[in-house]
Amino acid sequence: MQIEIKYGPSYALAIVNLEKDEEVISESGAMVSMDSHVKIETSAGKKDQGALGGLMSGLKRMVAGESFFQNRFRAEGKSGEVTFAPTFVGDMDKHELNDSTLLIQSKSFVCSGVGVDLNSKWGGGKTFFGGEGFILLKASGSGPIVFNAFGGIRKIEIDGSFTVDTGHIVAFEETLTFKVERFGGGWKSFIFGGEGLVCHFTGKGTLWIQTRNPQEFGQFLGSKLPMRNR
Amino acid sequence: MQFEIKHKPDYASLHIKLQTGEQIVTESGAMMGMSPELKMESNLKGGLLSAAKRALGGESMILNTYTATGDGQRLDLAPAAPGDMLHIELGDRDIMIQSGSFCASEPSVTMDTKWSGAKTFFGGEGLFMLKASGNGNLWITSYGAIHEVYVEGTYIIDTGHIVAFEDSLSFNVRKVGGLKSLFFSGEGLVCEFSGTGRLWFQTRDPANLAAFAHPYRKVKPKN
Numbered sequence: 118m119q120i121e122i123k124y125g126p127s128y129a130l131a132i133v134n135l136e137k138d139e140e141v142i143s144e145s146g147a148m149v150s151m152d153s154h155v156k157i158e159t160s161a162g163k164k165d166q167g168a169l170g171g172l173m174s175g176l177k178r179m180v181a182g183e184s185f186f187q188n189r190f191r192a193e194g195k196s197g198e199v200t201f202a203p204t205f206v207g208d209m210d211k212h213e214l215n216d217s218t219l220l221i222q223s224k225s226f227v228c229s230g231v232g233v234d235l236n237s238k239w240g241g242g243k244t245f246f247g248g249e250g251f252i253l254l255k256a257s258g259s260g261p262i263v264f265n266a267f268g269g270i271r272k273i274e275i276d277g278s279f280t281v282d283t284g285h286i287v288a289f290e291e292t293l294t295f296k297v298e299r300f301g302g303g304w305k306s307f308i309f310g311g312e313g314l315v316c317h318f319t320g321k322g323t324l325w326i327q328t329r330n331p332q333e334f335g336q337f338l339g340s341k342l343p344m345r346n347r
Numbered sequence: 348m349q350f351e352i353k354h355k356p357d358y359a360s361l362h363i364k365l366q367t368g369e370q371i372v373t374e375s376g377a378m379m380g381m382s383p384e385l386k387m388e389s390n391l392k393g394g395l396l397s398a399a400k401r402a403l404g405g406e407s408m409i410l411n412t413y414t415a416t417g418d419g420q421r422l423d424l425a426p427a428a429p430g431d432m433l434h435i436e437l438g439d440r441d442i443m444i445q446s447g448s449f450c451a452s453e454p455s456v457t458m459d460t461k462w463s464g465a466k467t468f469f470g471g472e473g474l475f476m477l478k479a480s481g482n483g484n485l486w487i488t489s490y491g492a493i494h495e496v497y498v499e500g501t502y503i504i505d506t507g508h509i510v511a512f513e514d515s516l517s518f519n520v521r522k523v524g525g526l527k528s529l530f531f532s533g534e535g536l537v538c539e540f541s542g543t544g545r546l547w548f549q550t551r552d553p554a555n556l557a558a559f560a561h562p563y564r565k566v567k568p569k570n
Contacts, residue, residue, distance in 0.1 A: 123492070124356060124491070124492035127357045127429075128357070128431070128492035128549075129550070130491075130492065130494060149505050149548065149550065150496070150502065151504075153503050153539060155503075200494070202551060202552075204558075204559055205556075206491070206551060338560040339562075339563025339564045339565065342560065344565050344567040345565075345566055346567055347566060
């Protein structure tokens, strides 16, 4: 599998070239274009998991904010191309897992090779008003994985500690310990401070962040759009 | 006529310098800056009788024609969405353009909004495919970057990402995949292109941005 990322840092497109009969797994809705002989298989779980295992995987992924179903693209009979793009304007980066684990903000996952196992993981810290909290996808195994950002991607090597607004987290290595809590600690600063959930990282490892926060942008647009009926 | 595209691919804008009598046809709203001596005329493509059809989301466009009254007059154009711009020298092949992607052209390029395939690409979003024929300069824009594919055989693309394609390609719009994918893959409408020719797509889909923003709209209180 060859993955080329073009048109960054604003409108990144991932161009995946699959070898004959090779597969790539992606988030539903991310496909932009593909060669016609590439077959899509929509499934809830991995091939060897069986019906119940597949159902559980699908449900967990739904909780993680990903769709229930995953798409597997297979270049049938000969090599083929599939391209992927996310909703938000911004950059993309690829990472090679070598029997290692990466934790990815669920909305940032684009695609991965079949050697990468994907599981949802609750990041902790339910907000005062309910809502999503902070949801992660745990990607472990070996192979390529592509993630996207809203805005630019900044790679930060942590050795010690670092605090980040959760809406800006794209991905981080499992070697980092993390703790999610309300920024500022008290209710007053949570409600009026303008910040939401933060994640305290400690240890040694790589963290990728995005320079824009989707929830803040959504609120920014939403406040200027006409009201809806429901 | 001289032109330059600046700020590619993120915020592309078109800067044209015209000689006396030269004309440029643009989509309405594209004008960013201009020499005030330029003469501007607005036309409803399809004529006044088509105004009624427009209410049904039919194929109409308002086009502005700028004519230079002297040498060296300037016209700067910018599209609505952040993204890229492509210049095409129209010649032997007609180009089909997604209606939102047309920016400007010389009057020697004719626009057909009513050719048979115009309304078959998009699920009723008010978008349609224009057919550009003739010869001369044509500029098209996108939301996101423009990626060119040279099709030899068949190629599938999500319709929300289509910007333009050469008419040497035949097309078939359908749902992607088999029965299960029909409902669950989330991929929606795709277009299968076959033959030989160039096709251009944009790397972002504005409908996805609108779908993202919608839940953030405040809900009307019940009264």
